Amino acid sequence: MKDEKKRGRPRAFDAKAALSKARDVFWDRGFAAASLDNLSAATNLNRPSLYGAFGDKEDLYLDTLEGYRQDGMNTLAEALDPSLPLHDNIARVYAGALAIYLHGETAARGCLLIGTASVEAVQHERVREVLGRSLNDFDDEIEKRMRLGVERGELPQSADPQMLARLASAVMHSLAVRARAGDSRETLEAIARSGVELICGSANNP
């Protein structure tokens, strides 16, 4: 499925690496302010090569969003390792998020989706779809863990797993926004800690 030798001249670049470089450009500048020259320079690809490999600017952007989304889902699944207590799971979710959000050259970049796709979502339906789906999938994954928490007695029987999941996500959304707004790591970590306590704190404390 991979070694089917294609006919013509082979590619001189790694599409995944190029996509990663393009993602960084979008992450820093957003979709609208990222020019094809920026993307071309960052990926070391001429514009025609970019078009050939990924389509137009919006296609390329959607590709980076989709890749980011899948990476995020993988990170989330790891953080939610069900052999750990719920409290630790949510703390790990936030820690993983902050590790990503706080990585930036000039200023922290936050979340690629929340930070850059939100703007475009109003006018670009495809972007809105990816953003909405990403947020929902994230909620759903956490909800599963919450439901397990209720079964296990980590959460009271009266707890609403869906709503708890959405509120757990909400804290993460806020971390994403605040990171991009320039809040310090200390502040963000404090919010994450308080969020964990509020959402699943009543569980461990008798």
Add this chain to the structure above:
Amino acid sequence: MKDEKKRGRPRAFDAKAALSKARDVFWDRGFAAASLDNLSAATNLNRPSLYGAFGDKEDLYLDTLEGYRQDGMNTLAEALDPSLPLHDNIARVYAGALAIYLHGETAARGCLLIGTASVEAVQHERVREVLGRSLNDFDDEIEKRMRLGVERGELPQSADPQMLARLASAVMHSLAVRARAGDSRETLEAIARSGVELICGSANNP
């Protein structure tokens, strides 16, 4: 302070109304994708008039952000009317936010600051400053009410007003993002209700 007749030709437009129209353009398209032609058409002002009145595009954008911020602070202050119970206060904060976030032509526009300033915050320091200040001021205002809640016994003495305030804001940040991502009013209202319960729910329930 207002009727000091200036020397030259008087303005044929209302600066506040123009700013409001410009704000709508930025709200829908974001800063980068909003062209001066868009802004000129929406405000019924030629480009030179825009420059004369507000400066360049970034200046105009910052003006709209500042106005939005102040409107938001006023709405917040009303919602936090201390003669009402804390529970109602926070519910009113979210209701007020949703009333603003869900108002859009094609799709809901969310929060102007979170939805459009976040992208620019990384590269435009002045935008990052306004965004950070706005989030902080919002937190601080809610924190005051939380502190009052502790004094009054609406919240337990052990409650951390600052952190509760930041988490209350977090729910609102999430509403802003989710509105722009296309979530329904029902979903958003449900999240708001759950947020109120989680943050100040343990207070009213004996």
Add this chain to the structure above:
DNA sequence: TCATATTTGTACTGTTTCGCATTAAATTCT
């Protein structure tokens, strides 16, 4: 070896962009 297929690089096109220069219009001060 030669045709076929794909990628690469240069250069181009037409549009959009921002910001300003310039002139005409409207008002106040003297």
Add this chain to the structure above:
DNA sequence: AGAATTTAATGCGAAACAGTACAAATATGA
């Protein structure tokens, strides 16, 4: 009434922009 001052409207110009045409380069298949 005329000078001074501010705003309005037209329109310019230089740069940036997205996307593509075309030819050279590099591989496979016959």
